[in-house]
Amino acid sequence: MELKLERCTIRDYRLSDAESLASHANNRRVWLGLRDAFPHPYTIEDAKRFLQGSVPGLPRLNFCIDIGGAAVGGIGLRPGEDVHRHTAEFGYWLAENFWGQGIMSEIVPAFIDYCFKEFSLNRIFAMPHSNNPASARVLEKAGFVFEGRLRKNVVKDGKILDSLLYAKTM
Ligand SMILES: CC(C)(COP(=O)(O)OP(=O)(O)OC[C@H]1O[C@@H](n2cnc3c(N)ncnc32)[C@H](O)[C@@H]1OP(=O)(O)O)[C@@H](O)C(=O)NCCC(=O)NCCS
Numbered sequence: 316m317e318l319k320l321e322r323c324t325i326r327d328y329r330l331s332d333a334e335s336l337a338s339h340a341n342n343r344r345v346w347l348g349l350r351d352a353f354p355h356p357y358t359i360e361d362a363k364r365f366l367q368g369s370v371p372g373l374p375r376l377n378f379c380i381d382i383g384g385a386a387v388g389g390i391g392l393r394p395g396e397d398v399h400r401h402t403a404e405f406g407y408w409l410a411e412n413f414w415g416q417g418i419m420s421e422i423v424p425a426f427i428d429y430c431f432k433e434f435s436l437n438r439i440f441a442m443p444h445s446n447n448p449a450s451a452r453v454l455e456k457a458g459f460v461f462e463g464r465l466r467k468n469v470v471k472d473g474k475i476l477d478s479l480l481y482a483k484t485m
Contacts, residue, residue: 318425320425321421322416322418323380323381323382324382325380325390325426326381327379328378328379330363330366330367336379337358339387339388339410339411340354340357342357345411347471347472348443349408376393377389378390382418389407390422390423392404392430401437401438402436402438403430403440404440404441404442405427405430405439405441407423423454427457431485438484440459440462440481441481442468443481444471444476444478444479446474447479459482462480465479
């Protein structure tokens with residue numbers, strides 16, 4: 316897949332992304348917004364394992380955020396199962412040096428449109444931690460509806476946090 320946007324491209328990962336991926340992903344502030352399955356520290360070996368598709372449990376629905384040819388972030392879908400098979404969770408991250416420039420606000424609506432067209436989904440949701448207002452804002456601007464606060468749903472970096480449930484339906 317390749318989705319060309321104004322300031323970046325969303326594309327399939329390549330094995331050659333390992334170095335760039337590791338250098339941008341190895342950031343505690345990025346890790347804080349994500350699940351613990353995202354390694355920290357994030358080494359070149361972690362990047363290679365991820366790019367070879369050998370990280371257990373990860374769906375093959377992860378895409379690279381490319382700026383100027385470099386892998387500077389990721390966005391991906393995690394499909395549901397059984398009665399949730401037409402629902403997917405999605406997650407995303409961007410290298411810290413690009414934060415606050417509206418880049419993820421450009422990416423999320425385009426990616427969600429792509430997913431609704433490409434996959435048989437009725438619902439896409441995300442669950443930012445309650446201490447992540449930037450992510451919540453990106454979702455709100457993309458037309459996601461705040462459906463509720465999942466209290467004490469997360470333990471991250473030794474802190475108990477709520478999850479903020481945002482969803483968009485087809
Ligand atoms: C969350 C993340 C993807 C945001 O990407 P970004 O490109 O910096 O986001 P944007 O610049 O498009 O938009 C951020 C919005 O949040 C707002 N914002 C930023 N910090 C904020 C804060 N502390 N409180 C309230 N709003 C905040 C910005 O003002 C902006 O909204 P605006 O356009 O209305 O002014 C990025 O910070 C990231 O990768 N974080 C680490 C991983 C992560 O948390 N992923 C999300 C998992 S659910």
